[in-house]
Amino acid sequence: MSNIDWTNKTWNPVIGCARVSEGCRNCYAERMAVRVANMGLREYDGLTNGNLRKPRWTGEVRFLPGRIDEPRHWRKPTVVFVNSMSDLLHEGLGGEQIGEILAVMRDTPRHTYQILTKRPERLSELHDAGVTWPDNVWLGVSVEDQKSADHRIPLLTARRYAPVLWVSYEPALGPVDWHRWAAKLDWIVIGGESGPGCRPFDLAWARSTIRAFQAVGKAVFMKQVGGQLAESGGKGNDPEGWPADLRVRQYPSELESRPRMSLGMNQQPQDGGL
Numbered sequence: 001m002s003n004i005d006w007t008n009k010t011w012n013p014v015i016g017c018a019r020v021s022e023g024c025r026n027c028y029a030e031r032m033a034v035r036v037a038n039m040g041l042r043e044y045d046g047l048t049n050g051n052l053r054k055p056r057w058t059g060e061v062r063f064l065p066g067r068i069d070e071p072r073h074w075r076k077p078t079v080v081f082v083n084s085m086s087d088l089l090h091e092g093l094g095g096e097q098i099g100e101i102l103a104v105m106r107d108t109p110r111h112t113y114q115i116l117t118k119r120p121e122r123l124s125e126l127h128d129a130g131v132t133w134p135d136n137v138w139l140g141v142s143v144e145d146q147k148s149a150d151h152r153i154p155l156l157t158a159r160r161y162a163p164v165l166w167v168s169y170e171p172a173l174g175p176v177d178w179h180r181w182a183a184k185l186d187w188i189v190i191g192g193e194s195g196p197g198c199r200p201f202d203l204a205w206a207r208s209t210i211r212a213f214q215a216v217g218k219a220v221f222m223k224q225v226g227g228q229l230a231e232s233g234g235k236g237n238d239p240e241g242w243p244a245d246l247r248v249r250q251y252p253s254e255l256e257s258r259p260r261m262s263l264g265m266n267q268q269p270q271d272g273g274l
Helices: 026-040 095-107 121-128 148-157 203-215
Strands: 009-010 079-082 112-117 139-141 166-167 187-192 219-224
Touching: 009 219, 095 166, 121 148, 139 148, 187 203
Parallel strands: 009 079, 079 112, 112 139, 139 166, 166 187, 187 219
Antiparallel strands: none
């Protein structure tokens, strides 16, 4: 199982990464890679500088053939976040290796696979090389502010690469005008930054995002308000401590139409909404 609220399991046939923008500064996967290497998991040796206080990816990426078939053994339909410890579109990963991973997804249609990338530039390259995305994939980009949204979302939405296109607005580091993008997307996850050195999150950013997506009938999942807030309110990922209008956890209609494991709360705004 996974501690990530919007998924059931994580699957990491690839590990290792490199920072590409401000959203990477406090990467939880970077810290986790240091921890598991220090615990003796040799697969992670050399992927970071080994400094838990100031971790940093070395840029090396490793494809792990021994993990490739894991989803084939999961008999119960589940929702799987792919590469929580890397980026499937990392430039260090070849098209053939990506193809092997996609083949497993295609061969296990009982599962739903969630993919996030900060490198959507590779989507058109892979498309031109004949790579296609299975029907049970949700394909998304991570953004943290207006600059990253304006760069990554047009590359994601240039084609209908997958049945579900989505955005993880986490860590949210600044406001984003979603009006030009919301209608082209199917789902958005919103989250303030948490963990060591977390940066402030303004609830106004969440509220404007929720309004923009719900105005065009798209699903919204409020994941967490983070470790700092620019206005009073609850902290963390427990919705019970949030203002009522932020307690929104919805999923794309594609999930509702297919048999999948329960992902927990799926509710509309309470007490009158926004």
